[in-house]
Amino acid sequence: MxxxxxxxxxxxxxxxxxxxxxxxxxxxxxxxxxxxxxxxxxxxxxxxxxxxxxxxxxxxxxxxxxxxxxxxxxxxxxxxxxxxxxxxxxxxxxxxxxxxxxxxxxxxxxxxxxxxxxxxxxxxxxxxxxxxxxxxxxxxxxKEHEGSFLVGLIAGLQTKSNKVGFVGGVNSELIKKFENGFKAGVLAANPNAEVMVQYAEDFNKAEKGQAIAGTMYGKGADIIYHAAGGTGMGVFTEAKNLKKNGKDVWVIGVDRDQHGEGMPENVTLTSMVKxxxxxxxxxxxxxxxxxxxxxxxxxxxxxxDGVGIAPTEENVSAEALKMVEEYEKKIIDGEVTVPKTDKEFEEFKSKQGK
The missing domain is CATH 3.40.50.2300 (Response regulator)
Structure with missing residues (x-):
């Protein structure tokens, strides 16, 4: 990859x-x-x-x-x-x-x-x-929804609790593309996984991102994908605090390779690079x-190659990387259309038989 x-x-x-x-x-x-x-x-x-x-x-x-x-x-x-x-x-x-x-x-x-x-x-x-x-x-x-689909595949395959989360910045047409692409990827990889969704309504409130993440991790989510800018830094803070205390949780970063934001506790599973x-x-x-x-x-x-997964792959399983490659080809070839909106996600979901 x-x-x-x-x-x-x-x-x-x-x-x-x-x-x-x-x-x-x-x-x-x-x-x-x-x-x-x-x-x-x-x-x-x-x-x-x-x-x-x-x-x-x-x-x-x-x-x-x-x-x-x-x-x-x-x-x-x-x-x-x-x-x-x-x-x-x-x-x-x-x-x-x-x-x-x-x-x-x-x-x-x-x-x-x-x-x-x-x-x-x-x-x-x-x-x-x-x-x-x-x-x-x-x-x-x-096409943020396409990159979000790929990290959704990884989350769906690598969750151990079958519960993952999405933290958005401002609830808008743009961030909905991240949310729905992610949910579709999780669904394609793991139909039994639950996706919790919450918006902070701000891109610059790290403390709010941390609070939302704390709630989601507390409800059993072990992976959270954020599309929340500076608010998402709070998700990393919460994950690192929990990992210090022995809890196995992960964050999926956004826009750039955010591997470094998860260190030294190594909580970044991957990132959706835009x-x-x-x-x-x-x-x-x-x-x-x-x-x-x-x-x-x-x-x-x-x-x-305008969107995709980050080059840092140390925490991504070989099975997940293989699935990402397979779906990349399907999306580029037009075999899979990734949803951008709530309506498109419901249509995608019905085609998946759920």
Missing amino acids: KKKMALMLSSVLTAGALLAGCGDEKSGGSEGKKDNFKVAMVTDTGGVDDKSFNQSAWEGMQKFGKDNSLVKDNGYKYLQSNAQSDYKPNLNALIRQDFDLIFGIGFLMAEDVKQVAQQKKDAHLAIVDMVVPEKNVASITF RVDTAVYEVSKLAMDGKFPGGEIVEFGLDK
């Missing part, structure tokens, strides 16, 4: 997302701007060191900056958002600083990105995890080369 994550860009243009007539705007020009190109990002409230989504985006931007000899803070930088009210001022501040491409990290920034894009039509903006149908915005999306870093890098490169995908949906899925 330690395959090379050499992600290829896949642009999916949908009827409502590609807006005609981009020629008069700055978007999508044919000539690049490699000299003095500047790129920046605005974090959501989880922060740039959230060990998850924002951090992955910043790592991709740092790599892009270094590979292209950009100077930190002048050629590439981030602005921290401590509250949602910071999103729009941060985006506008970077525009005033003449950055050529500005990323809004996270779906919670969608309305602010839309408003700024409408007001600053010469600006190039990109948003991660949401579609903003403006011709000067690149919308970056992922290559936000590569997406930021690739879209930045397109913009620098004069190929900014304004008005487009740029989608990263399992078929392009």
Whole structure:
């Protein structure tokens, strides 16, 4: 499973997302701007060191900056958002600083990105995890449900109690993709397993994540998958505390390989890797080369290695890895369609005979 994550860009243009007539705007020009190109990002409230989504985006931007000899803070930088009210001022501040491409990290920034894009039509903006149908915005999306299905397979096979958990950040269309993909994977591997689900309604409340995890582990869950950003760090804290006291529990990380977050108690079973870093890098490169995908949906899925399981596999059984490989092929070949919504999950469940 330690395959090379050499992600290829896949642009999916949908009827409502590609807006005609981009020629008069700055978007999508044919000539690049490699000299003095500047790129920046605005974090959501989880922060740039959230060990998850924002951090992955910043790592991709740092790599892009270094590979292209950009100077930190002048050629590439981030602005921290401590509250949602910071999103729009941060985006506008970077525009005033003449950055050529500005990323809004996270779906919670969608309305602010839309408003700024409408007001600053010469600006190039990109948003991660949401579609903003403006011709000067690149919308970056992922097939998180497919990667979540794979870690669900692992959880279903490796649970000893037949009880696992899912902790979500904000209950939303996006995080529902993680939940339903995970539940489908667990079901496919182990129809007898129960999946407990709870949302913290926050991506930056580690203490709430810890409390939810404590309840789930207390009810017998031995594996919890989190899709909760900084809130998920509390799940790791609870698991490590329990493991110190001799309880055999695990966490499945998200967005990046979170093996290190489970140390030194070694509680990370695996992680669902979502290559936000590569997406930021690739879209930045397109913009620098004069190929900014304004008005487009740029989608990263399992078929392009945009999602998957982490390369750290020491705690994953050979049986589980084999099943992951089998289902990867089935999903890519179209033999298995992974559910994204509650309705799709119920349909998937009925086909499984349960």
